[in-house]
Amino acid sequence: MITVHHLNNSRSQRVLWLLEELGLEYDIQRYQRDPKTMLAPKELRAVHPLGKSPVITDNGLTIAESGAIIEYLVDTYGNGRFVAERGTPAYLKQRYWLHYAEGSAMPVLLLKLVAARIGATPMPFFARPIARKISSGLQGGYIDPQLETHLKYIEGELAATGWFAGNDFTIADVQMSFPLEAAAARGGMGSRFPAIGAFLERIHSRPAYGRALERGGEYALLR
Structure with a gap:
């Protein structure tokens, strides 16, 4: 099962969007920003050393960075959907x-x-x-x-x-x-x-x- 480590008001929202477009099942682990600093909580560092979102875990893999996550999802589960044809x-x-x-x-x-x-x-x-x-x-x-x-x-x-x-x-x-x-x-x-x-x-x-x-x-x- 894909788990999205989701920080409120962050880039991880577009990862949730792609997962919905692909029709995939997923869990959400929620994190809240510090209301004063607006930074991610330290708990995210237990998932990835940089302590930032988005991060997903799937089949023993931990993947960070929006672009890398998006490419992983369509490469693994997309079956050619939502990607342009290679070489074009x-x-x-x-x-x-x-x-x-x-x-x-x-x-x-x-x-x-x-x-x-x-x-x-x-x-x-x-x-x-x-x-x-x-x-x-x-x-x-x-x-x-x-x-x-x-x-x-x-x-x-x-x-x-x-x-x-x-x-x-x-x-x-x-x-x-x-x-x-x-x-x-x-x-x-x-x-x-x-x-x-x-x-x-x-x-x-x-x-x-x-x-x-x-x-x-x-x-x-x-x-």
């Missing part, structure tokens, strides 16, 4: 977006989150103006322009077919769901990126996505 341009795109999600998109979004917290963290009154200036400078001078570049790039890609790897839904779309949900929550996209907005609406309307939310529980990125 769509397959190359699928592989690209599996890496891009965490290698390029998420670092900018994490910087956005950290910079915002610099300005909002409780501190002595005399330090607040300095912290807010640092936060504003980071966001306005570097982070926001970088995020805008990424969102424009993604918008252009999605405008072609509505999916990330060819004309059909694939694991690339599962992997890219989290950074785009994070961007919608933190990046102030508004209505400037209609193809991204349509993509999010499309994946959120999938029955398997809804079932994953029911199983996974709180997922604040959708607020």
